[in-house]
Every structure is written in structure tokens, then in C-alpha cells.
Amino acid sequence: MPYLEEIWQRKWVTNNGVFHRELEKQLCEYLGVEHLSLFSNGTLALITALQSMKITGEVITTPFSFVATTHALHWNGIKPVFADVDPVTMNLDPEKIEAAITPQTTAILPVHVYANPCDVERIETIADTYGLRVIYDAAHAFGVRIRDRSILEYGDMSVLSFHGTKVFNTFEGGAIICRDEKTKRRIDNLKNFGFVDETTVVAPGINGKMNEVQAAFGVLQLKYMDQVLAQRGAIDERYRKAFRNVNGLSMHDVPDYCTRNYSYFPLLVRPEFPLNRDELYEELRKHRIAARRYFYPLISEFPMYRGLPSSNAQNLPVATALSRQVLCLPIYPALEQEEQERIIEVILACAWRNRRAS
Numbered sequence: 300m301p302y303l304e305e306i307w308q309r310k311w312v313t314n315n316g317v318f319h320r321e322l323e324k325q326l327c328e329y330l331g332v333e334h335l336s337l338f339s340n341g342t343l344a345l346i347t348a349l350q351s352m353k354i355t356g357e358v359i360t361t362p363f364s365f366v367a368t369t370h371a372l373h374w375n376g377i378k379p380v381f382a383d384v385d386p387v388t389m390n391l392d393p394e395k396i397e398a399a400i401t402p403q404t405t406a407i408l409p410v411h412v413y414a415n416p417c418d419v420e421r422i423e424t425i426a427d428t429y430g431l432r433v434i435y436d437a438a439h440a441f442g443v444r445i446r447d448r449s450i451l452e453y454g455d456m457s458v459l460s461f462h463g464t465k466v467f468n469t470f471e472g473g474a475i476i477c478r479d480e481k482t483k484r485r486i487d488n489l490k491n492f493g494f495v496d497e498t499t500v501v502a503p504g505i506n507g508k509m510n511e512v513q514a515a516f517g518v519l520q521l522k523y524m525d526q527v528l529a530q531r532g533a534i535d536e537r538y539r540k541a542f543r544n545v546n547g548l549s550m551h552d553v554p555d556y557c558t559r560n561y562s563y564f565p566l567l568v569r570p571e572f573p574l575n576r577d578e579l580y581e582e583l584r585k586h587r588i589a590a591r592r593y594f595y596p597l598i599s600e601f602p603m604y605r606g607l608p609s610s611n612a613q614n615l616p617v618a619t620a621l622s623r624q625v626l627c628l629p630i631y632p633a634l635e636q637e638e639q640e641r642i643i644e645v646i647l648a649c650a651w652r653n654r655r656a657s
């Protein structure tokens with residue numbers, strides 16, 4: 300509340316205000332990055348990141364993500380080319396990326412899905428070999444580190460989302476992380492209609508500015524990140540213990556050299572489980588448990604993309620299977636232990652049910 304009064308008294312409510320600059324500075328420190336530009340949401344940040352590098356032609360991306368990843372390409376007049384994912388990381392498979400390259404390819408847009416790191420080193424090698432840009436959709440990967448380096452430091456740019464459903468949020472919000480000050484300046488101009496001073500407009504920019512109320516909320520929330528991560532971590536641990544030896548349920552493990560942010564808890568419902576994924580989803584719904592089928596359908600299955608040659612399910616067997624098996628269980632700091640135990644009981648009862656019957 301004091302923050303709101305401060306904004307009110309200052310009468311500086313948006314356009315690179317005091318809290319805006321403070322949040323950029325604090326996020327750079329917290330995340331261990333040097334150049335970060337705040338945005339009003341992650342989708343505009345993605346669209347602007349592509350604009351800022353004048354990406355055109357074809358861009359290779361994953362169908363196993365939130366639809367905004369591909370929409371950002373579409374809004375730039377870029378043709379999305381879907382490549383299949385790796386069954387373990389659920390992220391773009393480097394071999395499939397390489398196989399999808401054509402003379403029109405200009406960039407790769409991978410996603411660190413559920414904050415599982417992509418194979419950043421192999422992607423870098425491919426990008427260097429073929430002269431491609433890399434923009435990571437890091438919407439899920441807030442605070443993740445690989446061997447003590449921020450995951451956001453890989454590629455030409457990374458994009459974060461601070462939407463209300465993400466680990467760190469400003470209700471709506473996002474950011475671009477880039478490699479140098481000059482690029483950051485260009486991004487900052489682009490998010491403010493292309494203005495560089497009062498009368499000079501150098502590019503057809505957009506309005507992607509974050510306002511002071513959002514930024515103040517971000518500054519406030521950043522103070523509680525340790526607590527948020529500890530609470531999420533405890534929930535993650537309890538789910539893992541409960542499902543470790545359940546036939547037909549599998550969980551993803553992140554390699555030891557990567558930190559986790561517990562942003563999602565994806566459970567894979569394999570064919571050996573007595574219920575299929577949709578049946579388990581319905582069973583949970585009956586018990587008023589809101590699990591999410593993230594990511595189903597695949598982006599390549601939506602009407603505006605399904606006609607693309609790369610959208611063919613035969614081109615995407617792994618992503619297709621995953622999207623039929625995955626169920627993201629509730630994970631948020633306010634989830635009470637009792638409520639979580641109830642969720643676990645419902646799922647374990649399903650695992651039991653047919654074992655008795657058979």
C-alpha cells in the first residue's frame with residue numbers, strides 16, 4: 300500500500316518510472332543477467348524480440364508449448380516450422396531442428412518447457428553452424444541456472460512472462476533479456492512506439508510498456524521469492540514421493556547441474572495406468588481438483604496452424620504422444636498440505652482401482 304501512495308503522489312504512473320527502473324535493476328541482480336527490458340506482457344515481449352532482430356522467413360519452433368509462442372511468429376509475418384521434441388526433456392530435439400532447416404530459415408524459437416532447460420549447447424552449435432538467431436521463450440524458466448549461469452544468458456535473447464500463473468508475476472508482465480546495452484536501447488525504443496526522443500520516431504514500434512503499479516508489485520514480490528520457491532519445492536517433493544513407484548505414472552527429472560523453480564508439476568499418464576489421461580483429468584474434476592492438460596492440443600493442431608506441412612502428426616510423433624499423456628497437477632504456494640494429500644489420494648485410488656479388478 301505505501302508503494303501505491305508513493306506512485307499516486309509522484310504522478311508518474313508509466314513510461315520508465317521509478318519502480319520500473321528499480322524492478323529492472325533488481326531483476327538483473329536476482330537473475331544474474333545484465334540487460335533486461337520490462338514489458339506489459341510476455342507475448343508483446345516475444346513479438347518485439349523478433350521485431351528487434353528483423354527476423355523473417357521461417358523459424359523453427361516447438362508445437363509443445365503455450366500458443367503465444369507461435370502466435371508471436373505469426374504476428375511478425377514469419378512462417379512457423381514445427382519440429383518434434385525430445386521424449387525426456389520435452390523440448391525441441393536438436394536433431395529435428397537440424398533436419399528442418401531450409402534456405403528460408405533465419406532463427407530458432409525453442410521453449411524451456413516447465414522450466415526444463417533445452418539442450419542449449421547443441422542448439423548454439425547448430426545456430427553457429429547455419430548462421431541462425433536463437434530466441435528462447437523462457438516464460439517458465441524464471442530464476443533457473445545451468446552450471447551456475449543463468450539460463451537466460453543463452454541464445455541471442457530470452458523472453459520471460461510475469462503473468463499471474465507464473466512463478467514470479469506482476470499480474471501481467473514480461474521481459475526481454477538481451478546481450479548488450481545497444482540492443483536493450485533498441486528494444487526500449489520499440490516498446491515505446493519507436494520514440495528515441497520527444498519528436499523522433501525511428502521504427503514502427505508498439506506499446507509494450509509496463510506501468511508503475513505492476514512494477515511496484517514486482518519489487519514487492521521479489522522479496523518473497525525464497526519463500527515461494529521453498530513452498531513450491533515442498534509440494535513438488537510430496538508429489539514425487541507419492542508417485543515414485545506407481546505403475547503407469549512418470550515424472551520428469553532435471554539434471555543435477557540445473558536448478559529448478561517448481562513452476563509446473565507435469566505427470567505423464569502412460570498406457571500402463573488403469574485410466575487414460577483424459578479419464579484421470581475428469582476424475583480429478585469430479586473431485587473439484589483443477590489439473591491442466593498443458594499442453595493439449597498441440598499448437599500445430601489449432602486451426603490457424605494445422606494446414607502447415609510441418610504440422611502433420613507424422614512429423615511430430617513424440618509431441619503428439621506427450622500432449623495425450625501429460626497432466627499438470629496443482630502447484631502453488633498457497634496449496635495446503637491437506638488439500639495436496641487429498642489430490643494424491645484421488646490419483647492413487649485410480650491406480651488401485653483396476654489393480655483390484657484385474
Ligand SMILES: *Cc1c(COP(=O)(O)O)cnc(C)c1O
Binds near residue numbers: 342364367473
Ligand atoms: C505464459 C506464456 C507465454 C505468454 O506470456 P504472457 O505474459 O501471458 O503474454 C508465452 N509462452 C509461454 C510458454 C507461456 O507459458
